[in-house]
Amino acid sequence: MEAAILLQQVANGLVIGSIYAMVALGLTLIFGILHIGNFAHGQLYMLGAFATYWLVSLWGWNIWSSMFVAMGLTALLGMVLERIAFRPVRSAPHINGLIVALGLFIALENIAFILWGGDERTLPSPYATKMITLLSISLTIQRLLVFAVSILLIFLLYLFIQKTKMGKAIRAVAQDPEVARLMGIPIHRVSSTVFAVSSALAAAAGAMVGPIFCVFPSMGLIPILKAFVVIVLGGMGSIPGAIFGGFILGVAESLGAGYISSEYKDAFAFAALILVLMVRPTGLFGKE
Numbered sequence: 001m002e003a004a005i006l007l008q009q010v011a012n013g014l015v016i017g018s019i020y021a022m023v024a025l026g027l028t029l030i031f032g033i034l035h036i037g038n039f040a041h042g043q044l045y046m047l048g049a050f051a052t053y054w055l056v057s058l059w060g061w062n063i064w065s066s067m068f069v070a071m072g073l074t075a076l077l078g079m080v081l082e083r084i085a086f087r088p089v090r091s092a093p094h095i096n097g098l099i100v101a102l103g104l105f106i107a108l109e110n111i112a113f114i115l116w117g118g119d120e121r122t123l124p125s126p127y128a129t130k131m132i133t134l135l136s137i138s139l140t141i142q143r144l145l146v147f148a149v150s151i152l153l154i155f156l157l158y159l160f161i162q163k164t165k166m167g168k169a170i171r172a173v174a175q176d177p178e179v180a181r182l183m184g185i186p187i188h189r190v191s192s193t194v195f196a197v198s199s200a201l202a203a204a205a206g207a208m209v210g211p212i213f214c215v216f217p218s219m220g221l222i223p224i225l226k227a228f229v230v231i232v233l234g235g236m237g238s239i240p241g242a243i244f245g246g247f248i249l250g251v252a253e254s255l256g257a258g259y260i261s262s263e264y265k266d267a268f269a270f271a272a273l274i275l276v277l278m279v280r281p282t283g284l285f286g287k288e
Helices: 002-034 041-057 063-089 094-117 141-163 163-177 178-181 185-207 221-234 239-259 262-280
Strands: 131-134 137-140
Touching: 002 041, 002 137, 002 141, 002 163, 002 185, 002 221, 002 239, 041 063, 041 094, 041 185, 041 221, 063 094, 063 185, 131 141, 137 141, 141 163, 141 185, 141 239, 163 178, 163 185, 178 185, 221 239, 221 262, 239 262
Parallel strands: none
Antiparallel strands: 131 137
């Protein structure tokens, strides 16, 4: 019985951890280029969920086509925000970029409140209530799809970063932007691409959790806070750190909620962060 409970909690943690990993990956990519924490990333997560919700509810699209369109729209929005908000402060002190990100976070959330109000909505999905049981683990098909889609997108991102010409350019800019510029790498195009990719990942995460949780204007706050915990836990700027940190955080939260109390679920995340930083101050995959 205890083993079954443990497996159930670990499975729940992996599902939540996959969402944390996707959101944290976008943050990590942006941090590697601009070296700022993009708080507005949480609102792109929210807008992706809302775009999917309206496409499903008003136009009758299925959740998959709605998610892909939402990813495309949010990617375009990310490119616009990079061009008009972040690019002008690229050469300024990092605190300027942080202030811009905080301003965008507040502005996008309030625009969403004005447009759609504060009511919570559930994104319709045919997989939200169908259960599947395997090895005493019971999950809805929607939760399994969250995990599967997250793994697929993480794998595709890995191929993009490691195998494509643009991926190599992104790694070069993250390592040394000045040398990359002197080598002829188009810095602005790389930055725009990074914002597009990271925004699409955030939108996919929001679309996939919409049928599980509620869609509302302030839904991006907790995920963005957890994503910051993940990137510090895994190591600032480390893509493997963001992936493993997300899953570690999700499992830690789930085990803590299952065996102690769900009321302290968020506290377990920061406790895990403190324990890791006590042993490795740079994070699991961070460098000095």
